Amino acid sequence: xxxxxxxxxxxxxxxxxxxxxxxxxxxxxxxxxxxxxxxxxxxxxxxxxxxxxxxxxxxxxxxxxxxxxxxxxxxxxxxxxxxxxxxxxxxxxxxxxxxxxxxxxxxxxxxxxxxxxxxxxxxxxxxxxxxxxxxxxxxxxxxxxxxxxxxxxxxxxxxxxxxxxxxxxxxxxxxxxxxxxxxxxxxxxxxxxxxxxxxxxxxxxxxxxxxxxxxxxxxxxxxxxxxxxxxxxxxxxxxxxxxxxxxxxxxxxxxxxxxxxxxxxxxxxxxxxxxxxxxxxxxxxxxxxxxxxxxxxxxxxxxxxxxxxxxxxxxxxxxxxxxxxxxxxxxxxxxxxxxxxxxxxxxxxxxxxxxxxxxxxxxxxxxxxxxxxxxxxxxxxxxxxxxxxxxxxxxxxxxxxxxxxxxxxxxxxxxxxxxxxxxxxxxxxxxxxxxxxxxxxxxxxxxxxxxxxxxxxxxxxxxxxxxxxxxxxxxxxxxxxxxxxxxxxxxxxxxxxxxxxxxxxxxxxxxxxxxxxxxxxxxxxxxxxxxxxxxxxxxxxxxxxxxxxxxxxxxxxxxxxxxxxxxxxxxxxxxxxxxxxxxxxxxxxxxxxxxxxxxxxxxxxxxxxxxxxxxxxxxxxxxxxxxxxxxxxxxxxxxxxxxxxxxxxxxxxxxxxxxxxxxxxxxxxxxxxxxxxxxxxxxxxxxxxxxxxxxx
Amino acid sequence: xxxxxxxxxxxxxxxxxxxxxxxxxxxxxxxxxxxxxxxxxxxxxxxxxxxxxxxxxxxxxxxxxxxxxxxxxxxxxxxxxxxxxxxxxxxxxxxxxxxxxxxxxxxxxxxxxxxxxxxxxx
Numbered sequence: 001x002x003x004x005x006x007x008x009x010x011x012x013x014x015x016x017x018x019x020x021x022x023x024x025x026x027x028x029x030x031x032x033x034x035x036x037x038x039x040x041x042x043x044x045x046x047x048x049x050x051x052x053x054x055x056x057x058x059x060x061x062x063x064x065x066x067x068x069x070x071x072x073x074x075x076x077x078x079x080x081x082x083x084x085x086x087x088x089x090x091x092x093x094x095x096x097x098x099x100x101x102x103x104x105x106x107x108x109x110x111x112x113x114x115x116x117x118x119x120x121x122x123x124x125x126x127x128x129x130x131x132x133x134x135x136x137x138x139x140x141x142x143x144x145x146x147x148x149x150x151x152x153x154x155x156x157x158x159x160x161x162x163x164x165x166x167x168x169x170x171x172x173x174x175x176x177x178x179x180x181x182x183x184x185x186x187x188x189x190x191x192x193x194x195x196x197x198x199x200x201x202x203x204x205x206x207x208x209x210x211x212x213x214x215x216x217x218x219x220x221x222x223x224x225x226x227x228x229x230x231x232x233x234x235x236x237x238x239x240x241x242x243x244x245x246x247x248x249x250x251x252x253x254x255x256x257x258x259x260x261x262x263x264x265x266x267x268x269x270x271x272x273x274x275x276x277x278x279x280x281x282x283x284x285x286x287x288x289x290x291x292x293x294x295x296x297x298x299x300x301x302x303x304x305x306x307x308x309x310x311x312x313x314x315x316x317x318x319x320x321x322x323x324x325x326x327x328x329x330x331x332x333x334x335x336x337x338x339x340x341x342x343x344x345x346x347x348x349x350x351x352x353x354x355x356x357x358x359x360x361x362x363x364x365x366x367x368x369x370x371x372x373x374x375x376x377x378x379x380x381x382x383x384x385x386x387x388x389x390x391x392x393x394x395x396x397x398x399x400x401x402x403x404x405x406x407x408x409x410x411x412x413x414x415x416x417x418x419x420x421x422x423x424x425x426x427x428x429x430x431x432x433x434x435x436x437x438x439x440x441x442x443x444x445x446x447x448x449x450x451x452x453x454x455x456x457x458x459x460x461x462x463x464x465x466x467x468x469x470x471x472x473x474x475x476x477x478x479x480x481x482x483x484x485x486x487x488x489x490x491x492x493x494x495x496x497x498x499x500x501x502x503x504x505x506x507x508x509x510x511x512x513x514x515x516x517x518x519x520x521x522x523x524x525x526x527x528x529x530x531x532x533x534x535x536x537x538x539x540x541x542x543x544x545x546x547x548x549x550x551x552x553x554x555x556x557x558x559x560x561x562x563x564x565x566x567x568x569x570x571x572x573x574x575x576x577x578x579x580x581x582x583x584x585x586x587x588x589x590x591x592x593x594x595x596x597x598x599x600x601x602x603x604x605x606x607x608x609x610x611x612x613x614x615x616x617x618x619x620x621x622x623x624x625x626x627x628x629x630x631x632x633x634x635x636x637x638x639x640x641x642x643x644x645x646x647x648x649x650x651x652x653x654x655x656x657x658x659x660x661x662x663x664x665x666x667x668x669x670x671x672x673x674x675x676x677x678x679x680x681x682x683x684x685x686x687x688x689x690x691x692x693x694x695x696x
Numbered sequence: 697x698x699x700x701x702x703x704x705x706x707x708x709x710x711x712x713x714x715x716x717x718x719x720x721x722x723x724x725x726x727x728x729x730x731x732x733x734x735x736x737x738x739x740x741x742x743x744x745x746x747x748x749x750x751x752x753x754x755x756x757x758x759x760x761x762x763x764x765x766x767x768x769x770x771x772x773x774x775x776x777x778x779x780x781x782x783x784x785x786x787x788x789x790x791x792x793x794x795x796x797x798x799x800x801x802x803x804x805x806x807x808x809x810x811x812x813x814x815x816x817x818x
Contacts, residue, residue: 481750484778484798485706492777492799493708496716499802503719518715525708568705568752 017071024064025083031057032091058105061087065113069120077117084109174198174311177303178210181275185296186212189289191277193257196265197221197228198273198304206232206274214276215252226250227262228274235271237263237290242282258282263293267301275300337413337435340420340428345370345382348428357413357435359405375402375410389419390426400436411437468594468663476536479597482565486532490525497522535561549584552592552617552626552691559596560615563604571610572603579617582624583693587671592689595664599628599687602660606632606685619693623673627688634681698741699723700809703733703759704748704775709798713746716802722809730754734762742770744812746805747792749776749783757783760790771812775800 012018034040061084069077088106096102182194195214197206206228208219223229227238227248240246240260243253249260257278265273275297331338337357339350347354347368355362358373370382378401388395398416405411415433419426476483497518504510535558560574567574603613611631618625661675668675668689679685700722704710707728714724725742727733730751736742745763749756756774763770774787777798784795794808 481778485750488777488798489704489706489709492775493706493712495799496712496802500712500716500719521708521711569750571753 015072017067021064021068021072021076021080024067025080025087028057028061028064028084029087031060032087033095035095058088058109061109062112062116066116066120069117070123073124074117074121077120078114081110081113081117084113174304174307175210177300177307181296181300181303182210182212185275185277185293188292189277190279192280193278194275196273196275196300197232198265199223199232199271209273215256217252218250227260228276231262231264231274232271235264235266237261237294239285239290241284243278256280259285261285261290261293263290263297265297265301265304267298267305272301272304335434337431337433339365339431339433341370341431342428343386343426354433357405357411357433358403359407359409373403373405375404378402385417386429389417389429400440401433403433403435411435412440464666468591468667474660479562479566479601481569482562483532483536485565485569487529490529494522494525532561546588546590547586548589550587550589550592551584552582552624553578555589555592556596556615556617556626559593559600562597563600566601567604567613570604570607572607573610573612575612575614577614577616579619582617582619585624585691585693587691588667591667592671592691595667595689596626596628598660598664599689602687603628603630603632603685606630606634608633611684622693624691624693625688626691627686629684629686631684634683635677635679635685636681640677640679697723697813698743699725701733701736701742701745702726703728703730703745703751703756705729705751706748709748709775713800713802713805717806717809720806730756730759733759737763737767737770742767744809745770745772747772747774749774749787750778757786757790760787760792764790771815773805773808773812775805 030037065077065080065084068080085106088102088109092099092102092106178196182196185191185194193211193213195211195218196209198209199205200207204223206221206223208214208216218226221229224233227240227246230248231238238261240249243249243257243260246254246260249257253260258281260276260278262274262276264271265275275293277293332351334351334353337351337354339354340348342348347365347370350358350362350365352362355365358365358368360368360373371379374382381399381401385395385399395417398414400412400414403411403413412435413433414436415431418430420428420430422428501515501518504515556576556578560576564574600613600615607613607630613631614627614629616625616627616629618627665675668691671691673689673691676688676690677685678688700717702710702713702717702724703726704713705728710726710728714726717724725736725740727736731754733745733747734754737745747756747759749760751759760772760774763772768791772792774784774792774795775798776783776795779795779797787795793812796805796808
């Protein structure tokens with residue numbers, strides 16, 4: 001402690017402020033006591049210049065106090081106050097004539113001095129604070145400067161990075177990207193070797209893709225092997241400060257490099273390779289360096305990914321262009337006309353077939369509007385198709401349109417139209433068309449031919465009807481003897497009786513009995529005529545097929561009634577063997593009547609010298625048989641085949657038209673029945689009509 | 697006066713003509729077939745024959761031929777319900793007096809008979 005005080009004391013003595021203070025106080029003493037020290041009569045040095053007495057001397061003492069307080073600190077200020085009091089007190093008590101004034105002045109000096117000391121103390125502490133703040137500020141400024149410098153440095157790194165990134169991304173060729181990256185890394189980080197491995201995902205190996213001054217022995221390393229392998233697995237950078245002691249490095253590498261950093265190359269969060277740098281001399285790679293490398297690694301990763309994507313796209317687009325070429329060929333060489341037209345109907349693309357079909361030059365075709373090659377009607381259809389396609393309604397495809405060629409020829413095309421959607425909006429119609437004019441013409445002529453055919457068929461049917469009618473007339477002709485007999489005889493009788501009655505009435509030789517007898521005979525004959533006429537009318541009626549439920553026996557009776565007399569005249573005996581169990585069938589009675597009359601007349605004519613005509617009916621196996629058998633000449637074998645041939649007749653002597661059997665055959669066929677013939681020359685024939693039981 | 701022979705297969709014709717001619721005062725005999733007619737002709741005297749040309753069994757023409765051979769004096773009047781030119785020609789060739797088509801007007805027939813009888817009598 002003594003040493004401290006001593007030291008302090010010496011320190012005080014060595015301070016020039018102490019000596020200044022001492023001088024100031026010495027001056028103060030002189031000023032307080034001029035009479036005693038300077039031996040002058042005036043109690044004040046300054047009385048000669050007329051200032052207030054003693055005031056200056058007292059105020060003067062405030063100067064050393066202020067000095068001490070200011071330069072040496074508050075404690076010294078207080079010491080100075082005490083010193084000032086010590087200087088002043090002897091004068092107050094012993095010299096001053098005005099004690100109260102002197103005391104007051106002394107107290108004032110004490111108060112002001114103390115205040116002064118305090119003020120300085122405050123001032124000093126303020127100053128210290130300010131100084132401290134200044135120091136802090138200075139420190140901050142220093143930091144700021146460092147930071148700014150850092151920033152500038154970073155900025156230069158960023159510049160490098162940008163440069164690298166630009167260089168890297170400028171190329172889409174992987175080899176070039178890697179070369180550029182290596183170049184940039186060497187330039188920026190001043191390393192001696194750079195190597196880049198890329199992952200072969202399929203093989204799970206790293207291939208040396210590019211390097212500078214690296215050992216090519218290590219062109220391929222397994223995943224997980226060595227430092228690069230580890231980086232690949234962890235995705236984290238590896239820093240080797242002292243390569244010579246790192247066992248992960250093969251000896252060949254340990255020789256050529258002192259410090260190594262390996263960073264992953266990442267793309268889309270996936271490690272796709274590694275990049276290593278090394279220096280020949282030992283070097284401590286700082287965090288920023290590693291960060292930079294990492295960033296470059298990412299850049300390379302992204303660039304490689306882009307390049308790969310580009311390669312894939314290139315491949316795809318190459319394939320696409322191949323397939324497009326193929327489609328183009330297909331389109332161009334298609335047999336069908338294929339064209340595209342926009343929403344306004346302007347052709348935007350067309351193939352060769354279209355050129356031929358529309359008949360214009362291919363250069364004129366593009367931009368050609370549908371209005372210029374479609375008929376007005378077709379344009380209306382086209383508008384309808386467009387509307388339906390646009391609104392997604394179904395349309396019947398393909399449809400037909402009429403196309404007008406450049407030379408004015410009209411052709412019919414069959415086409416399919418589909419809406420093509422370009423960029424999300426439908427922008428074209430795809431039309432595929434074929435000229436079907438020829439086809440249509442063929443179809444039309446076929447249709448025409450068919451129409452003609454059906455017309456002739458109809459005519460044939462008509463003529464068949466006419467044939468039937470004609471044959472009916474022929475039959476009537478053949479029946480005329482019978483008819484004349486059946487009509488004229490009763491009329492003859494009636495006429496005679498009628499005239500006889502008149503005569504008797506006139507001459508008054510009238511006998512009631514006799515007259516009644518005549519009248520009843522007449523009536524009987526009239527009924528006979530009426531019945532015959534009815535039969536004839538039924539037969540001759542020219543109506544189309546008139547189906548009704550009929551009994552074949554009745555039809556045969558009706559036919560017989562017309563031919564009976566003719567048979568009788570030819571000495572033909574008629575035998576009826578009718579089945580009593582025939583079902584009714586649906587048939588045209590008039591036509592069947594015609595058939596039976598025909599067959600019966602044939603029968604009669606086959607027996608010019610008389611014979612027997614037997615008429616059988618039967619019902620067996622669901623079908624009705626009506627047979628007309630004669631004992632006539634029979635039919636020769638050679639004539640058998642021609643029996644149903646129209647206009648074939650053996651009856652020259654009776655002037656047969658040769659239609660009877662043909663027409664009969666037709667009628668029976670239309671009834672889905674058939675006619676069977678059995679004949680033996682010289683013995684007779686049997687014609688049997690078979691009819692199926694009512695089909696309904 | 698010899699009876700008039702009527703040959704017809706139709707009863708109404710036979711009977712009506714018979715009744716008419718009887719009323720007119722003639723004697724009448726009828727036959728319904730050719731065979732029957734020939735039998736009558738062979739048996740008795742017949743001056744006038746009314747013959748239906750179309751008969752079942754023996755035809756009118758054959759009857760006519762036989763009559764012409766056996767009794768050429770008999771005057772024959774043909775009646776037919778269904779005239780045919782061939783038959784007419786043939787009949788006329790066989791010397792028939794007339795050819796009437798049914799229905800026959802009875803007074804016309806009577807006239808022909810009278811005429812024939814007068815010639816016959818002359």
